[in-house]
Amino acid sequence: MAEPENQPLYADEFSAADQPYLAGLRCGDEAWSMAATEWISSSEVLDSIENFNTKVWIYRNSEEYGSIVGFSSLATTGWQKWPPPDGKRSRLLYIPQLGLDHRYRGFPPDPDWRYSNQIMEHLIGEAQKFALQIRVDKSPSKHVDLLTLKVHRHNVAAQKLYSRYSFELLDGFEDKEHLMMFHKLDLEG
Numbered sequence: 001m002a003e004p005e006n007q008p009l010y011a012d013e014f015s016a017a018d019q020p021y022l023a024g025l026r027c028g029d030e031a032w033s034m035a036a037t038e039w040i041s042s043s044e045v046l047d048s049i050e051n052f053n054t055k056v057w058i059y060r061n062s063e064e065y066g067s068i069v070g071f072s073s074l075a076t077t078g079w080q081k082w083p084p085p086d087g088k089r090s091r092l093l094y095i096p097q098l099g100l101d102h103r104y105r106g107f108p109p110d111p112d113w114r115y116s117n118q119i120m121e122h123l124i125g126e127a128q129k130f131a132l133q134i135r136v137d138k139s140p141s142k143h144v145d146l147l148t149l150k151v152h153r154h155n156v157a158a159q160k161l162y163s164r165y166s167f168e169l170l171d172g173f174e175d176k177e178h179l180m181m182f183h184k185l186d187l188e189g
């Protein structure tokens, strides 16, 4: 019999009006988890939306407003040399921040319904849609097919999650605290 917690999450685009419902969200106590909580609960998310056109989604596990379990986000970079340091000038998609309330880490146990997996699948699907729309709207020099992110080098849970979704380390681009990872979007399927 199906477990009751094995349910699809509800994904909604975030707006400033949602912030009061995020007051109870806590991604955890590690520095990177507190940074995620701070980002979605403060003006940082609003600045990112305003300044970089970032798209942000919140995920609920019921229709109740207060049932937010996590969030994700997607933006485009400015022009970068890709692959660095000498590649052609390109724009890249990137994930400014994502997080799950600490109570739902590893939940539910069934990987087919795991919240972290549902969030990643939704986010990669949105990145694919976005990249495909750019192909329709813009000249080839503006096309994007890479999704990138920075992750704290001690944030093993996030690195494992990203590896599960075919993110690879970009060697040589780590800084003191962070690693850089990229995922090639499947835009042909």
Ligand SMILES: CC(C)(COP(=O)(O)OP(=O)(O)OC[C@H]1O[C@@H](n2cnc3c(N)ncnc32)[C@H](O)[C@@H]1OP(=O)(O)O)[C@@H](O)C(=O)NCCC(=O)NCCS
Residues within 6 Å of the ligand: 027, 028, 032, 033, 036, 097, 098, 099, 100, 101, 104, 105, 106, 107, 114, 116, 117, 149, 150, 151, 152, 155, 156, 157, 158, 160, 161, 164
């Ligand atoms: C990143 C995050 C969304 C992952 O969600 P999650 O529910 O913890 O992920 P999963 O249960 O799928 O676990 C991922 C893997 O990390 C492992 N893991 C979990 N916590 C761990 C820890 N503290 N140390 C080492 N491994 C850990 C899990 O066992 C699992 O391993 P597996 O792939 O071998 O099965 C969640 O941990 C989170 O919100 N963290 C705080 C915010 C954050 O780090 N955001 C990312 C910013 S780049």
